[in-house]
Structure formats: C-alpha cells, structure tokens
Amino acid sequence: MAKKIQAELIEKKQLTKDIYHFKVKAEEIVKESKPGNFVEIRVTDSTEPFLRRPISIYNLDQEKGILEFIFQVKGKGTEILAQKEEGDSIDIMGPLGFGTFKLDDKKNIAILGGGIGIFPLYELAKQAMQKGIQVNTYLGFRNKEYVVLEDEFQQVSTNLTITTDDGSYKQKGFAIDFLKQDMQNNKIDCIYACGPLPMLKAVRELAIQTGIDCQISLEERMGCGIGLCLGCAVKTAQSPKDAPEYYHVCKGGPVFKATDVEI
C-alpha cells in the first residue's frame, strides 16, 4: 500500500556536479518497500512544475526507517529538489510499482547497470548478499567522470566489474560484453538490469537467445505513478488474445521479465 508523507531530509550529499544523494526519514514507506520500487516526489507546492517526479529507491534502512535515493538534475523538477536542505520536508509518495526485482531461490546472479540506472540495483544487491547469493555486478559508465558508487557496490558484490565506454577508467567497453564473456564459465541464474535503452535491448536479446531469466527495470514518461492515467505504457511482448497490448511501468513495473515486454 502506497503512502503519501512529508519526509524529513536528514542527509544530503552531492556525488558529482549534478548527482545528489538524499536520505529521508520515511518509516511508513520503508517498511513496505522492495528492491525495484520507486517513489513519486512533489518538489513544490505550486503547480510549476506540475507533476510529481518518479525516482527509484537506492537503499532502505529498515532499522532506522530511512529511505535513500540518488538522482541526477535533469530539468526544472530535479533542480528544485536539489536545492532542498537538510531539515527540509519532502512530499513523497511510495512505495510504488508492483513489479519489483524477485530473488526467489536464485544462487548466482548478475547485476547489470548503466549510468544513472545503477541506483535501483543497490538495494537488490544488498539483499542478495544478505541471503548468501553470489552477486556478480557489472556497471558501465560513459567515462571516468561519470563513475559513481564504486565502493558502495563493491561492498554488496561478490565480484564487481566497472567499465567505461572510452576506457578512461577500469575496463574499456560495454558492461554487458564482460557479462557475456563471464557467462561462458560462470553459470548465472538470472540477470537484473537497469540502464540506458540500448543496454536493456541488448540484455533482452541475450535473454531471448540464451533462455536465461532476466528482469529489467524500465522508464517511461509518467503522469501519476499509481496507475490512474495509464500514461506510462510499454508494449507487451506477445499478445495472446486476452492479454492487454500494453503494460504500465508504474503499476505492472517498473521491473518486468525482459521477455514479457517489447522495448
């Protein structure tokens, strides 16, 4: 059940020139949140900007009731959000999305993230490690300047591979290519991915070819975040007569089985 609360911003960190890490006190939301869930934030009481901002959950501290999220300043809304100070209260609604990452009885998983798409994968990796699951993490960034959260992901991964498109830091190339290579001698149960569309398309293709279980977290322009407006449609992969032609990222997702959707 989603809740709308006023959450106090208790810690604010700037990770890069335009990426911020917020910790908010949001006990009611935290206790019902699962890896892959997101929240909707209203950044102002005025109608400008009008809509809430969907932001993925980075980390959950169940004991302290603290919710952490990391976001990049991309427009008016996130710009206003970035100006909030510690002690300020934030209008936040969540947890949202019935499609979350499922670990089930997996033993040896791969986590594939690209750019700002890595944020919703942290809580998943953390929970997997706590369950004693082998976590093979592959994070890709454009170049050295964009690399974030390396130490944090190190702590929640059995193996961590960092790549940059131009080779300016660690491995040169795309993260998915390193995953593919490792899959030849490492029997992975499931791939969990979030990142830019070309990466998600590639991992979906990989899932189709190899038959490996794969869960991807999607993004689409959203109106309400709770299934009212039916705005954030994503095409269903196979349309048996009774299946709807579209799922909705905010409700059916944001995490889908890769082979269930067409992207």
Next chain:
Amino acid sequence: MNTKVNLAGIEMKNPVTVASGTFGYGREISQFFDLSKLGAVITKGTSLRPKNGNKPPRVCETASGMLNAIGLQNPGVEYFAQNDLPFLRKYDTKIIVNACGSSIDEYVELCKILNTLDIDGVELNLSCPNVKEGCMAFGNSYDGVKRVTTEVRKVLDKPLIVKLTPNVTNIAEIAKAVEDAGADGVSLINTLLAMKIDIYKKAPVLANKTGGLSGPAIKPVAVRMVWQVAQAVNIPILGMGGIINGEDAIEFMLAGATAVSIGAGNFIDPYTSVKTVEGIEEYMKNQKIDDINQIIGVVK
C-alpha cells in the same frame, strides 16, 4: 450546513466528483482515502469492447499542466460490470460511467448495457480528442451532439450527462444540442487539443503527435465556458478543468456549475478531491453560506 446537490437527477452528498480518466475505477485512490467521501465517482472512459489505447509516449508535462493522448484504453463494459462495479458499490457514493464509442450504434449498444447495470448515471463522452473515430468527431457540431444524444436517450432511462469538448467555436450552441436532445445535464470541459515539440529531436513529444491539455493552465478557459453554457441552457452543469482546491471549485460553481470534477489534480496529489470537499466547506463556513446551492450560477 448543506453540501448536497442534485446533478441531473443524481443526489450527491457534496458537489465533488472526479474526471474520467484521472481516477481509473477507484481502486488506486481507495488506498489513500474512503471513496464514500466523494459526491460521486466518474469512471475511466469505458467502451463496448476493450480498447488498447495509443502508442507511448502518451503523456508529457507542460506549464502548470500536462498533455495526454491515452486513447481511451479500457477493459470494456463487460469487465467493468463484473470486476469494477461491485468494488465501487461497496462505497457510499454515486457511480457515473463515462461512456465512449466510435459510432452511434456503439454508443447505443453500450448504453443499453449500462441501462441494466446498478449505476447512478452516464456521462456520454463526445469529447475525447485522442481517438480517430467517434467522440470529438461527434462533439464538435450541434448536429453531431444532438444525433448521438437523441439516440442514446431512447435507450437510457438513467440520468444522462453529456461531456463536451472545448475545441469548438461556440460552446453554448453545442450545449443547447444536449438540452434539445433531452439529456439531463452537461459536463465540461474535456481537454484542449494541444501539442508539444521536442526541439532537439525536432519531433512531437507524444507518439500521437497531439494530445489533450489539462491542469490549472486551462482553468480560466473552463470557467469561461461553464459560465457561457450556464447562460444558454437550463440543465445542470458538471464543471471541470484545472480544479485543484476548494477555491477553484467555488469559482466554477459561481460560474454556474452544480458539481465539479477533479481531473489532473488527482495526479499531483491523491487527496486533491477530498481536500476540495473540505475547501468548499471551509469557504461556506467563512462566508456564512448554509446551503451550497445558494452559490450556483450567482455570477451572471
């Protein structure tokens, strides 16, 4: 203090309901508050058969508002009757079904079914701008509105409200068609046909190219149209367009609306509709108004 209103034969405990397509069939919002607090719930636009809707992107944000081109995605009347209606009936609120179709026959077939269901009224959607056939194609002329409404009236005994598009030259004339065809009420406005262009991709943001503008940006247009219609017809008006609080609602009622719908306001805050009920009561208290009906259409 009396907040009860009679909208086209539908007794509402307060004048606040929700605009079709912004509230689903009530389930999502019911996790936030008791739907019995609303005067009525108006459902998502529902058609005879299920509809898939348009390709994404379907929504985008604009100045104090948003565009949508959902394309009337809905599970169809049969699914509604079996799954959503029993759920809504658990609440002490009126249920109005927003009915849409792509031909007169379809509207009539649908309303024949609706006439047999345990609902309180029908809002005939002659105004969706995001589908190729039906809806706005009928809604933008006196003759079109009169033809569909007359045929539907023949098969529907329940209160009939017709929802109009603002994308016309003379809204009063269109509202007159509704009255002349024997409907019980008129509802306005649906969204304004609009467009947003991505200047870097040099292409429309919405896959449908155009969409409907809603939100506070359209409120002054909506108030003007409600006022014009109130001067032209004698049937009650359900007013909407950018309402996000009690003060906005009062403005519509002063212009001539008997009841109001909250639309895009539901997206920014799931509590917008109940807060509007509270806001209206607060205004009545401050202004020493005993009966909300006293303010309807006061502004001439």
